[in-house]
Amino acid sequence: MDLVLQLLFTGIGIGAVYALVALGFVLIFRATNVVNFAQGEFSMVAAYLMVVAIEFGLPYWAAFLVALAGMALLGVIFNLGVYYPLRHRTYLPVIIATIGASILLANSVLAIYGPQPQVLEGWFETPGIQLGPIYLDSQYLLIIGVTICLVIFNFWFFEKTLLGKKLQATSQDKEMASLLGISVSTMIMITFIYSAVLGGLAGILVAPVLFVSIQMGSTIALKAFAATIIGGFGDVAGAIIGGLALGVIETFGAAYISVPYKDGFAFLVLIAFLIFRPQGIFGERVAEKA
Amino acid sequence: MPLLEIRNLVVRYGEIEALRGVTCTVEQGQVVTLLGANGAGKSTTLRAISGLAKPTSGDILFDGKSIAGLGPEAIVRMGISHVPEGRRVFPGLTVKENIMLGASNRRASTSEISREADAMFDLFPDIRKFTNALGWTLSGGQLQMVAVARGLMAKPRLLLLDEPSLGLAPVIVQAVFKIISEIRRNTTVLLVEQNARMGLSVADYGYVLETGRIVLGGKPDELWGNEAIRAAYLGGHAKASA
Numbered sequence: 179m180d181l182v183l184q185l186l187f188t189g190i191g192i193g194a195v196y197a198l199v200a201l202g203f204v205l206i207f208r209a210t211n212v213v214n215f216a217q218g219e220f221s222m223v224a225a226y227l228m229v230v231a232i233e234f235g236l237p238y239w240a241a242f243l244v245a246l247a248g249m250a251l252l253g254v255i256f257n258l259g260v261y262y263p264l265r266h267r268t269y270l271p272v273i274i275a276t277i278g279a280s281i282l283l284a285n286s287v288l289a290i291y292g293p294q295p296q297v298l299e300g301w302f303e304t305p306g307i308q309l310g311p312i313y314l315d316s317q318y319l320l321i322i323g324v325t326i327c328l329v330i331f332n333f334w335f336f337e338k339t340l341l342g343k344k345l346q347a348t349s350q351d352k353e354m355a356s357l358l359g360i361s362v363s364t365m366i367m368i369t370f371i372y373s374a375v376l377g378g379l380a381g382i383l384v385a386p387v388l389f390v391s392i393q394m395g396s397t398i399a400l401k402a403f404a405a406t407i408i409g410g411f412g413d414v415a416g417a418i419i420g421g422l423a424l425g426v427i428e429t430f431g432a433a434y435i436s437v438p439y440k441d442g443f444a445f446l447v448l449i450a451f452l453i454f455r456p457q458g459i460f461g462e463r464v465a466e467k468a
Numbered sequence: 469m470p471l472l473e474i475r476n477l478v479v480r481y482g483e484i485e486a487l488r489g490v491t492c493t494v495e496q497g498q499v500v501t502l503l504g505a506n507g508a509g510k511s512t513t514l515r516a517i518s519g520l521a522k523p524t525s526g527d528i529l530f531d532g533k534s535i536a537g538l539g540p541e542a543i544v545r546m547g548i549s550h551v552p553e554g555r556r557v558f559p560g561l562t563v564k565e566n567i568m569l570g571a572s573n574r575r576a577s578t579s580e581i582s583r584e585a586d587a588m589f590d591l592f593p594d595i596r597k598f599t600n601a602l603g604w605t606l607s608g609g610q611l612q613m614v615a616v617a618r619g620l621m622a623k624p625r626l627l628l629l630d631e632p633s634l635g636l637a638p639v640i641v642q643a644v645f646k647i648i649s650e651i652r653r654n655t656t657v658l659l660v661e662q663n664a665r666m667g668l669s670v671a672d673y674g675y676v677l678e679t680g681r682i683v684l685g686g687k688p689d690e691l692w693g694n695e696a697i698r699a700a701y702l703g704g705h706a707k708a709s710a
Contacts, residue, residue, distance in 0.1 A: 212579030340578050343565050347558045354556040357518060359544040359622065 180311035185429050191318030192387070193425020196327035198380035199402035200409070200417035202373035208349035208412055209369040210261060212272040216280035218399020220374050221381025226251050226287055226392040228382050229296045238301060245382055246375055253374030258369050265366075280395075288392050295389035300383075322384045328376070329418055336414070345369065397441070400441065401428075404448040410458030419459060469532050471496040471656050472517070472626055475535075477526035479509075479516050486512040488680040489526065499657045500646070501667040501688075504677035508661040511553055513677070514628045517658070518550035519543040530626070537558065544573040548626035553631050553660075555615040559604035563595055563614050566603055570621025581621075588617045589648060596641070609640035616647060620655070627651065629659045633666055643671055668692065 190452055199217055206214045227248045231241035260279045264272045302316040336342035348355045348365040356362050380398065405424045409416025424444050431443035451458060472494040479487040480571050487509045494500045502510045517523035517528055518539035525545070528536045535543055544550070549570075567585040568578075576584075585599050589596040592613045596605060606614065612632055619627055625703070633641040641663070651657060662666030668674050668688040676684040676691070692698060 182662075324595040340568065340581070343561060343569060344572065346561060347569055350558045350560050351556055353520065353540075354552070354558070357520070357544060357552065357556075358569050358618070359541050360569065361541055383582050463660075 179430050181433070184312050185433050186426060187312055187314060188318060189426030190422055191315070191386075192429065193405075193422035194321045195380045195384040195398065195421075196402045196405045196424050197418045198325060198328065198376050198383075200405040200421045201397055201414065202330075202376040202380075203402060203406050204412060204414055204417045205369055206373045207375075209345070209366050210265075210272070212261070212269050212276070213403075214278040214373070215273065215399070216256065216260075216283060217373065217377050217402065218397070219280045219283040220249060220252065220377030220395070221384070221398050222390075222392065222395030223252060223283055223287065223383040224378030224381040225298060225394065226291060226296070227300055227378075228385065229390055230352075232298070236253050238299075242301075242382060246378055249374045250371050251376030252378075253371035254367065256374060257370035261366070261370065262363070284392050284395065293392065295391040298385040298390050298459070299328035300386035317383070318357025321387075324379065324383060328379070332414065338404075341368075375461035401441075401444050404444050406458075408450060408451050408458055410460030413458070413460040416458055416460035469530070470494060470529060472658065474513070474517070475527045475529070477513070477516060477528065478524045479512050479521050480488055483520075486521075486680055487516065490677070490680070490682055491555075492675050492682055492685065494656060494658050497652075498646045498672040499652045499659060499670050501659045501661055501671040501674045502634055502677055503661060503664050503667055503674055503691075506662070507679075508677040509680040510677055512680075513549060514552070514660055515631050517543075518548060518628060520550075520552075520616045521567055541573075544624075547570050547617045547623070547625035548628065549573075549622035550628040551615050551619035551630060551632070553634070555604040555608075555611040557606070557614050557618070559603060562600050562607070564599045566614050567617050567621055570618035571623075573622045584621065585617075588621065591620075591647065608624040609636050609643070610612070612636065612640075612644055613647070616644070616651075620651065624655060627655050627657045629657060631660055631662060633661065633663045641666060669696055 185186025199221060202217050202220065206212070206217070224245050227245040228241055231244045232238065256279065259393060260275045261272060271362055300317040301320055304316050306313055306315040311313065336346060344355070344360045345365050345368065348360060348362055352362050355365070381394070384398065403422055403423060405420035406417050407420070408423060409418070424447065427447055428440055428443045432440040470493040474490055474492050477487050477490040478485065490509065490513055490528055504510050519538050519542070521543055528533055530546060530548060533612070535546065557679050558569070561569070564585055567588055567657060568581050571581045571584065589599070591599045595610050595613045595617070599612060603611070603614070616629070616632065632648070636644065637695050645666055648657065648659065652670065659667060659671065670690060671688050674691050675682050675687060
């Protein structure tokens with residue numbers, strides 16, 4: 179029982195990272211009807227920005243803010259460079275452009291920083307606290323705490339503010355939104371900035387648990403993508419639930435079945451969902467969105 | 469000076485010439501109806517005015533200023549509100565939220581917009597009880613009411629209404645047209661209709677479009693009086709009344 183609780187804690191911690199990246203996927207998908215295959219690279223770039231900022235001698239919190247500001251800027255550049263020029267095209271050229279951007283980002287970081295994985299310290303000096311039978315790692319606690327705050331913020335922003343409603347309107351019918359005077363390009367810009375910061379936050383939070391490496395982006399992105407499909411593609415709640423579920427499943431799979439096949443469980447679950455419940459837990463209509 | 473003046477407007481969709489030189493005017497305070505068969509270019513005319521379709525040539529003057537080629541966001545800020553064909557109510561937002569977003573073309577605080585949206589239900593009492601219902605749960609007639617209410621939230625000087633009666637039961641069509649006759653008290657309206665009888669019943673002036681050209685314009689009784697026109701374009705009971 180103690181082990182189960184311990185694994186549950188770890189699983190939710192890692193799942194929260196997938197949930198944040200998955201949320202970024204879903205928000206961009208809803209705003210532009212395109213899957214952003216560079217979403218994982220946002221996490222990787224943010225982790226490197228964090229490493230660089232700390233090497234420059236900034237305190238941890240300042241490095242954190244600098245990295246997030248850098249991600250907001252990357253969101254702007256990404257929108258203007260990758261999405262905006264292709265916005266009147268079908269989804270295919272845009273998807274390919276995001277794949278191209280993902281390769282560019284990964285190799286730019288490789289060229290600048292070299293292939294050796296970097297180490298990023300955790301936020302707290304204390305490694306963790308013992309709570310009865312479970313050991314609560316401080317970084318996982320931070321990840322879970324930040325994710326809870328963001329989920330609440332996300333709900334407030336999209337459900338309670340007029341700007342959130344305008345973003346929703348834009349994702350539901352761009353032409354009608356523009357007829358009402360909603361600036362569609364501004365709404366899409368906000369979406370890209372927000373998604374880049376979300377992805378970046380996930381990367382910074384998970385970096386002390388993993389190594390900071392060029393590959394970390396694609397690993398996280400694949401899991402997060404699986405999470406969005408499990409949750410129901412295009413659904414915000416589905417992305418969060420899917421991400422958490424995936425984290426828990428792979429942690430239990432690693433503990434009880436096989437550690438080397440840890441990454442395999444996520445995709446096993448993904449395949450099972452694609453066969454038996456392709457619309458995911460929350461059942462968005464995937465077919466019409468291609 | 470007319471509020472809206474369209475001069476020799478040509479709109480092409482690729483190879484197809486949807487409008488081949490449309491010229492017409494809408495005077496301040498009038499209700500003007502554009503009549504015509506399917507594919508005559510009625511909707512395209514409205515889409516060109518609101519900026520959804522780019523004119524190939526010709527000009528559109530609103531209040532004496534050219535608006536041809538401007539984007540829809542800029543045009544609605546100048547005071548032209550377009551309620552498009554098919555209502556286009558946001559399915560995932562509530563009725564109240566849909567109506568509130570109609571004010572996106574002007575600066576106002578959220579609480580002010582919320583109050584104005586509540587006041588809109590006095591004009592549309594039938595949808596008041598659906599205030600917090602999501603768009604996709606409404607019927608066609610209710611959606612039409614929401615769409616018109618949302619269009620009015622822009623406080624337009626010119627309201628473009630595209631086929632408000634399409635697909636509605638006769639009693640609902642009556643209700644929609646009753647609202648149009650309310651609106652006309654303080655807003656100029658350009659109305660597109662296939663239902664000529666209803667369209668002309670509220671109009672001060674009517675134009676008949678045929679394959680991208682205006683073939684006739686006149687006061688409603690003049691249009692009704694012309695028997696050949698009535699038979700050809702208006703779908704009235706030409707033989708019965710002859």
